[in-house]
Amino acid sequence: MNKAVTFSIEIFPPRDAAGWNQFDQTLTRLKKLQPRFCSVTYGAGGSARRGSDIALAHVQRQTSLTPAAHLTCVALSRNETLDIARHWWAEGIRHIVALRGDMAEAGTPFHPHPAGYKYAAELVAALRDLADFEISVGCYPEIHPESHDRLADLFNLKQKLNAGAIRAISQFFFEPEVFLRFRDAAAAIGIHHPLVPGILPILDFNKAAGFARRCGASIPKWLIDRFDGLENESDARGQVAASLAVSMCERLIAEGVQNFHFYTLNRPTLTLAICHALGIQPALERAA
Template structure:
């Protein structure tokens, strides 16, 4: 069972120092790799690369997110060339969201198109991660269509998938089993979101289509501004779900850290993972 973490590229000097401090706390957990998100329209493209290079120089494998919506083949090829020049061997390949004000979808309407292009241009140089959705992509026409999209990404050459976060383990198990029945043997790693801030969690969940079960939402609401109670309850909920996932033999856990260490570190400690 492997751990991995997601970071986002910091946009200020203070943010850079915060991420360095977060990494210092989380690296003793010995992650297999860390991923670094990618801003739509190139807004954090350079920040992603800079962050990945710094992490890689510390001896930890780092995987940049690569978003293709609105992009041209030439621009993607140029980015792939930069990655290769810097010794990057893993990518998280995503469709992404169309940048604000842009109407052209570009040459890659779907993530499967991006995966196919990466394979055609670079062969087996990159380990390609893709996204999976236990509660279905918010733009999917049906659960079947969403599963079809995941299958196409693997058929195009993806090596493994990381899921959107969820708080209902049964949704993950259903995705895993449905994918297996469609012939997918590659790892599908559950994405884990620690709970530290209810307003923030609600906002993220509304944007990405992840469900916060009513009983969890009501309990979090009842704590008001009591951050300590929110964190303690969140630790219980997320740890219990992870214990169930681990008991079912998941291939790994991928934590959405939001560039903070405490919540992820606490869950891993509760689970007895890593060196923490």
């Protein structure tokens, strides 16, 4: 396996004591693989803002991982948004994943705060002026659900990158060709920044399908068939999920992809298995 292959992870703020235990297990098990950074989600409409702040501080102070803070345009004025960014900078957090974000009520069209940022590109430009943050943005291999068409979606991505972001992390997808076609289309309009595929290990197929419907990711019939009948077979389901993710990543690596972003859902086992299968192993094992 190409030693240049690297990865990052995404986690979400815990809500209770059991969640904190799982959160710590996720960090402990995955930090051995030295991910490039660990992004902490923000919650629709900023609904997990306080929890996100606590989780970020925990990653920053209690682990060797590099935290990346999610920040959205939802429900805050420009001054309030920048105050959050200033606070993170003072805490030593240097990486922000800048997103437009979604409203707290599922399915509600985005409405900017009257005094807030309307688009992620505006947020990126403001953060770039504020401090020397490393800024990532999101992208949609199958088009954002609210975009008019592929070209409009790509030009929006180009605006975010030109505003000062250094990479775009993709929404998850289930077939490598989806990402490769997107990458080709992006290159055709002059996007040459790193596009990092987002990988969602399928812990629960029905839950993953629900996520997909909300973000516009297509679910191929062959994938439905692979998980059919495994509802009560957790071990077999995990083996199928890992095998499919490894196969997809290997195809992407063969096409020149070197960086991946894993949506862990605070469940590290599948991500750990996938990384090992791809040759991403703990530093001590590599040294041996």
